[in-house]
Amino acid sequence: MTTISDAIHLWRGAAFGAQGDVLQRTVAQGYETTVSELLQWDAAPGTEPPPATLVPPGIALTLVQVAALVGWWMNEMATTPHPLREKMVLFWHGHFTTSVVPVFSPGLLLRQNQTFRQHAAGRFEDILLAVATDPAMLVYLDGRENRKAHPNENFAREVMELFTLGIGHYTERDVKEVARALTGWKLGGLDGHAVFHPELHDDGVKHVLGHVGRFGLEDVVHIVATHPATARRVTGRLFRFLTGLDAPSQEADRLAATFTRTHGDMGAVLRTLLLGDAFRRARHGCRSPIEWLVNAMRVLDLRFEWLAWIDPLRVMGQLPFLPPSVKGWDDGPAWINTATLLDRVNFAARLSERPHAGLVSLVDQTTARTAVRGLLWALGMGDVRPATAARLEQVWTASQPEGPARTAQRLLTLALASPEFQMK
């Protein structure tokens, strides 16, 4: 029996929220069917990215190009018929972190973004290999400077610490050996593809995580991708990304086992995760700024106002293509503190300034109850606490003298700024 609360939790976790009619369909057809639908997407690449981003790498970035890239992706998330795929793109973006600032090429970042989309629920080893030779990543983590004489250990360390095993599962010696194995890759040519230069590669014998051999990049990728600590870490991060909460240890074991058994098939991991009890019980995790805004965009039918919305999104703590560090974003309660909650309240007020006619007419009813219920339904918030609905009804009543537009403005602000809308 799928309740409206289950449906809301599913759509907020696996997608970017949903409006009342979509939630109703989920209740009617059931949870499992909906999960299967969410996991189905065709190979279509999505909407066309803006032409400004299709400049050759190496051309200096301008604010306009960054804004165009951010706006394009935010709109993609808000309008795509495949929201779970976009969530996975966002997950990989936060996991395999690069940033506009050191890379200075929107073209390279866009290409990496498309790579994430292509591999969204594919095999982990495939996406890791694509990332390890992705030009944006090479530039960001200085892999490009990884030449035989002074192997730059930065990339080697981040591959093991952040992309795969995690701290505690490798030694400093492993870092140095992996750095040796990764030597020889440089950015070549104007289109910025990664090129392997054998003469710059250290082809000696390396000892990596208990394996011995004349390892190159593909070998190391395979070793780290198939390490048991990677299974646990990647699936654990996915659970936390989708729910804002840590997986209970039994669930962490279960997901890691699925990963290992399917050789890193992220689609299989997703299905196992979304159908599990742990996910259904993982309530009230904090939603990230992007999830919050994209949900608002979807239910208010808004497009990203590029340039104007860049800074508000940045101060909320999550600007796409600009993660704060190589660690990506720390999902969970860290999203909400005194500064960022204020930012959400203010952004809610801003988004609600000029509600469209459909929303205004929803609140233009004869009773507070009808108006508030209708609005919450349309916003996909059909499971708020009775006290919340009652309080909103009071606001409706108090706003009647000022007309329906003002009433809608206030109620929308409250809905988007409410505790319920911050949670999954």
Place this chain on the structure above:
Amino acid sequence: MDRRSFLLSMAGAGGLALLGQWDDVLAAPGRTTPLLVVVHLAGGNDGLNTIVPSDRAYRTARPTLALGDALPLRSGLGMNPAMAPLHALYQRRLVAVVNGVGYDHPNRSHFRSAEIWQTADPVGAPPYGWLGRYLDVSRQRGVCVDATLNRSLWAKGAPVLSVDTPEAFRFTHPDPVVESALSDLYRDSPPHLADTWHRLDDAVKRLGRLPKADGMPGTDAGKALRTVLQLMPTAQVYHVTVSGFDTHIDQRNRQAKVWQELSEALSAFWSALEARGLAVRTTLMLYSEFGRRVEENASGGTDHGTAGPVFLVGHGVRAGLSGAYPSLSDLDEGDLRHSVDFRSVYAGVLEGWLGTRARDVLGPHPPALPLFA
């Protein structure tokens, strides 16, 4: 994370016990209470090119990066020339440098090492930071100038505010009907949200009445210290993060830029404190999560390393250099060996400046350094 950790990860105001009895974060402590401003140099500041030696081994290891024009300190050591304003404070005997600070089994991950410094625990990962534990013991208040709450200030019950810029801390669309409704909605929400709202609401009211602080540079360091100035002396402990020290590439220019900006900001900050009569009761501490390797890499930079210097600025410090400068010949696989455990520095600050028993905050710790006169 489990529910308890969930509660503990938020800033101050305690868990359920303090809900509704929110301590006033912005009332000033006593007028003679010593103030502490802790600055994290994020990224791993290269100590060798900060406090510069004159050994030949230095120039051999760093054919392109070795600095030959360091500002003189003593004993053959100099300061990176980009730090001229800080050097001027040094010459006024307001700066103490502790060389060779680190810890056993150094970790070269930014996050783990920063966590170690900020929790003062090289082994475990306790939920509270060292400054947070100090605030819990002393019942003082803390301020973090940043969008997220720094781990150092994670406290069990002490009130800590995290704020980016005070002017921005307001409702952009003021509406008493909306604000009153939000207060009601958040009152009954899960504790993390309820508490955050309560502190936010309180802070908006008070931060709207802060004084301006002109004369600070518009750099990131300048803006952060300006916020500290505006909020002083309402809390006892402040934490600020300055980024840009992770110099894997083009260190010569990047490190010079970040130290120049920071030094100018520190100098302006100090002048402002003197103008307000707060300088005698303020100490600054600068730390980084690790130093960098002795040899330069192939990109004109250096990679993650180990020991580095800690700076203290203030009238009460024992000015000059202390701690043995790390040996450039006796290395640990290319890295410097530390001679001072960072907790000795913390203990020195806790006891010598904040007047508290270090053991109450740090637990068992290596001997405190006599950092204050």
